[in-house]
Amino acid sequence: MEALSADEIRRSFVNLSKSQVKAITLPPKFTELPWESLDYLGWRDGKAPNRGYLVVRRDDGVTGIGVTTQASGAARRFAGLCDLCNTAHHVSDVALFAARRAGTAGREGNTVGMYMCADLACSLYIRGLKELDVPQGETATPEVRAERLATRLETFVHRVCG
Template structure:
């Protein structure tokens, strides 16, 4: 992914009010992000940990989606699967993220949700740049996994937009 400016990120958010976008806190270490290893920019807001953001380059520009989740609670011994990157994690490391739909549907309270890596670091997991605690069954190459991630992420973004 090519680096994004703070203004590009803020302008990209499609499902939040202007005041919510203004209050958005960029990820810790924003200036040192490993952009070349990211398929999308995903982070939990350091000032509002139940809030997160997914920002992705798509045809026609950049689209950002604000998502929210609840605290995951105590660690459990079961495994869960991220719907975006298909990486297995302990259940407490997977979270249900919900996004208000864009436009009129969102103003009416309609949402979409999916299970995602709780730290929103899917790109780093599929490339082996972040350690996993659960054995993985997927033997596809990082490039293939990145293509699959891009497809699933596009599907989620489309659900927010439509």
């Protein structure tokens, strides 16, 4: 992914109000992000841990989506699977995120949900740049996994924007 400025990120959100966009806390060490290893920019808000953000570069520009989740419960000894990158985690490291739909549908309260890596770091997991606690049975290359991630992410963005 090509690097984005803070202004580009803030202008990209399709499902947040102006006041919600102003309240966004950018990722820690924003200027040091590994942009070349990211398929999208995803992070949890340090000031509001139940909020997260996904910023995706698409053919028609940059699209940002605000998501929310509930605080995770007690850790359990089961595995959970991220619907975006198909990475297995301890179930407490996968969270159900809901995104308010863009436009009228969102103002009417309609949302789209998906189970995702709780830290929204799919790009780093599929490339082996972030350590996993659950053994993986994945045999596909990081490039193939990145293509799958891009397809699933585009489907999610389309559902939010649609």
